[in-house]
Amino acid sequence: MSAMQRLELRQGQSLTMTPQLVQSIKLLQLSHAELAAYVAAELERNPLLQEGEIQADARSLSLADFLRAKQKAQVLGSRIVPGPPPSGQAASGAPGSPSAAHGEIRPELEETLARTASLTEHLQAQLDLATSDPRLRMIGEHLIHSLDEAGYLREDPAEIALRLRVTSADVEAALGLIQTFEPSGIGARDLAECLAIQLKERGRLDPAMQALLQNLHLVARQDFAALRRACGIGREDLASMLAEIRRLEPKPGLAFTPARVDVLVPDVLVRPVPDGSLAVELNPETLPRILLNRTYYAEVAKVLRKDEDKSFLSECIQTASWLTRSLEQRARTILKVATEIARQQEEFFREGVAGLRPMTLKSVAEAIGMHESTISRVAANKAIGTERGTYPMKFFFGAATGEGEHAAKAVRHRIGQLIGAERPGDVLSDEAIAQKLKLEGIQVARRTVAKYREALRIPSSSERRRHSREA
Known part of the structure; x- marks a missing residue:
């Protein structure tokens, strides 16, 4: 009996990295300066996007303004136009045409030359x-x-x-x-x-x-x-x-990894409030303020006749809607992660570095129901402003010491304090420092003290004694 071929239809789900998803991931990882540059470029390309609040005279923009904006956008090139082409329209793929940019990331030539690829x-x-x-x-x-x-x-x-x-x-x-x-x-x-x-x-x-x-x-x-x-x-x-x-x-x-900028501007502000809790809020100075001018969209849509112009307008509304939603989602995600960091590191915000506790990407991710990779992207290139200064968000992450439940940064800080308080005739050995830390409830081995001391670029006890005698 010959084998029979059988045709089966199966239904399943799979994750596809759409251009919108890829770009949303990139937005989340950008620093506020990089995001400001990105938004400024989009404001140049898209006539439906407007910075700040929609003013009463926004409807005074004319059809001629729109057509000029269209020509300018074609020269600049579109970064990304989320979604498929408008219904009933096929992408021509012609260089410079609006439909050629569907779902593609098109950086400007100058931008390509000015930066290193990620x-x-x-x-x-x-x-x-x-x-x-x-x-x-x-x-x-x-x-x-x-x-x-x-x-x-x-x-x-x-x-x-x-x-x-x-x-x-x-x-x-x-x-x-x-x-x-x-x-x-x-x-x-x-x-x-x-x-x-x-x-x-x-x-x-x-x-x-x-x-x-x-x-x-x-x-x-x-x-x-x-x-x-x-x-x-x-x-x-x-x-x-x-x-x-x-x-x-x-x-x-x-x-x-992009080089760190010299001036650290906080994306999130954390401060104590009178009731004893911590207030966590986004820094309004680093938040881009862009709006979709729907009034202008409605006015222009009434008078457009050419299919090419209608296609460009449709692409503009898609891009503008996606960008405004993505920026809102980005802000909510950053605030949610920062709030959990403040909760887990509450003692730091009250006591300083000595109050740091072990905290990992996984512990934050599990607490707020997100993936570790999302937490990693949020922490990249972001900073938290406190009464004690501004710190990179990654500063608050760190494992415990091998022998205890104290954050490695806090232990290093305490070792630096103990050595800094030494008297000329009483230099502490690594073993003596380990014993002092043990009395404070910090269990670390002598070799761990030596490793942290070397990380702080502090000489050994014998070298410190010699320098003390020479002085």
Whole structure:
């Protein structure tokens, strides 16, 4: 009996990274200065967008004004026009035509020359060249947008597969492809994998090096005897391997992080109020104020006759509506994240650095029902203004010390205070500092004190004693 072919119709859901979603993600990660520049460009391109409040004389704009704005927008090029072309109209694709910009991100030439591509753009360009498989590209785009600032994938690929309704093998295949991109080490799930990718590209991932990567905790403890036993090598070989590891890049994505500006302007303001609580509000000076001039839209729509003009007007209303909604959503998301940071770090806002508590992206994400990648994007390039000064939002995130429940930043701050209060004849050793911290309820080992002291660029106790005698 011959086999019969059967046609089945299955219904399912999948996540597609639409141009609108991609652009919304980018808006969330922009600093207030970058956002202001972006909004200013959109105000130039879109005659339906207006800065500030709609004035009473807004209807005085004429059809001639609209047509001039259309010509100017065609010269500038549209950044993004969300959504499909208006019903019944096909995109011509002609250079400079409004419909050619549907769903595309079109930066100006000057903008392309003036800035360095972001990590996401750099990887996306490589993905476009690496595969034409639509399924692999869709998964790859999602993975690229899920990477953190350092270039790591912190989310479980199995969870990504479940959310995208694809197989784990599909996600692993897409991830394996991304891990072949530049910069080397991108897309790793942990430090060991990041280093392994780089070593493999150099042809240096031999069994001894693999054993070393599996025992990075021994490197951190500087337990070289145990390392030699684990790797089955001698002193000279271990020294050579460690030197090679130090030449690798543990955070490949940071090369694409924009340089930090000198003046830190807060996006969020946190201040105590008389009832003892903390007030958290967005800084009005960093919020773009743009509105969709629907009155002007209605007036112009009445008199347009050409299909080309109607198409441009339709695109303008779509773009303006999307942008105003996205900016509102961005503001709500930033405020929600900042409010949770203030709740978890309440002691900092009352006591200063000594009051910092361990806080991770995951703890904030779980508390407010968002994904860790969203919290990471909110924290990037944002700052919180307090009575004690303005701090980068990322300052408030940090793990606990290995031996206790105190934030590493708070412990480092306290170590600096103890050393700063030393008398010339009474210099504290690392062990003595550890004992003093223990009396304050902070459990840290001597080696941890040494590590934090070195991070503060404070000399050892013997050096401090010598300097004290010389003085």
